[in-house]
């Protein structure tokens with residue numbers, strides 16, 4: 109049984125693989141070139157039950173385990189990283205509610221996100237609080253039964269498109285991370301506005317924007333968990349979503365290997381196909397090996413993280429595996445896509461071939477949901493030296 113996948117998981121993987129080849133791949137270069145958010149891909153994923161595939165069935169999702177969710181992201185990323193981010197970002201925006209929401213909050217907000225009727229977003233990063241989320245300046249002040257939120261978030265995936273946004277804001281500014289709280293905010297409510305929409309190196313069809321919150325009033329029942337739980341909720345969320353970014357990275361790497369392997373079979377120099385030169389074979393062998401090692405770590409991590417379900421507490425094993433998978437798969441994606449460009453020579457560097465897009469797309473996987481330096485800090489702090 110390849111990678112220990114169940115029969116059901118393998119059938120699902122084949123279904124997504126075909127869909128990606130037939131319906132996503134033909135759009136990938138255009139999405140990258142125009143930089144426009146691909147609503148047709150949202151529709152495609154809604155029609156095929158992929159947009160909320162990892163969300164609970166009773167809330168309108170696909171009820172898939174984390175590994176199955178990762179298979180979906182991986183297969184789509186293999187041909188188009190931007191499109192795979194639609195699935196991963198939807199999961200990220202829903203996760204704080206799935207982890208910390210009351211049954212009423214879940215029933216109110218998850219079904220529309222799980223069906224794709226509304227896009228979601230996770231708004232943690234700020235101009236002065238990136239890797240150090242404890243520096244959060246956005247604040248929420250209690251006013252009677254409501255909270256008034258003020259502040260600015262940057263680099264928010266789906267910013268300006270998402271109607272369900274989980275916003276992290278300090279309710280006790282002198283308490284650092286222990287003063288951060290999480291709120292569910294409606295993207296269309298008064299006081300929420302979109303600032304700069306970023307122009308990016310890669311994942312160019314994904315919308316990344318600044319969001320301003322000016323005297324945004326939310327009812328008390330929009331608070332997730334208790335006041336001060338926000339940082340914990342954010343970290344638990346990332347424990348459960350980093351495997352999705354690892355899957356995106358792995359898919360990009362596999363796509364780059366597919367492209368470069370095919371290229372060297374037919375491109376001839378010095379009287380023979382490039383693939384007949386040992387130096388080229390060695391590069392491809394290394395790429396394949398790095399991908400296989402990354403895939404095994406990711407699938408193992410998905411299994412470990414799945415055991416934690418949507419609990420509000422993660423074991424150090426869950427946190428460590430999640431970070432290790434993201435670190436390894438994204439470093440592999442960067443290495444393999446760079447080598448793919450090299451294997452295509454000048455053709456790797458021009459936009460008529462997908463290798464350069466894959467290399468640009470790979471870079472973000474080393475940066476978002478915590479940079480890879482941050483993953484190393486997380487892994488070190490959760491190391492298991494008992495054995």
Ligand SMILES: Cc1cc2nc3c(=O)[nH]c(=O)nc-3n(C[C@H](O)[C@H](O)[C@H](O)COP(=O)(O)OP(=O)(O)OC[C@H]3O[C@@H](n4cnc5c(N)ncnc54)[C@H](O)[C@@H]3O)c2cc1C
Nearest residue numbers: 230231232233238239263264265316475476477478479481
């Ligand atoms: C396309 C895109 C989409 C994004 N989507 C979202 C989103 O949906 N929601 C959201 O909240 N955020 C999002 N982000 C933000 C992203 O998570 C942050 O950019 C990232 O966490 C890094 O923060 P920063 O950019 O402020 O970099 P900084 O924190 O300023 O880091 C700069 C460099 O210093 C390194 N560094 C920082 N601290 C340490 C340390 N202690 N030890 C060693 N090295 C360190 C970093 O690793 C990095 O290399 C997105 C970003 C991008 C570019």
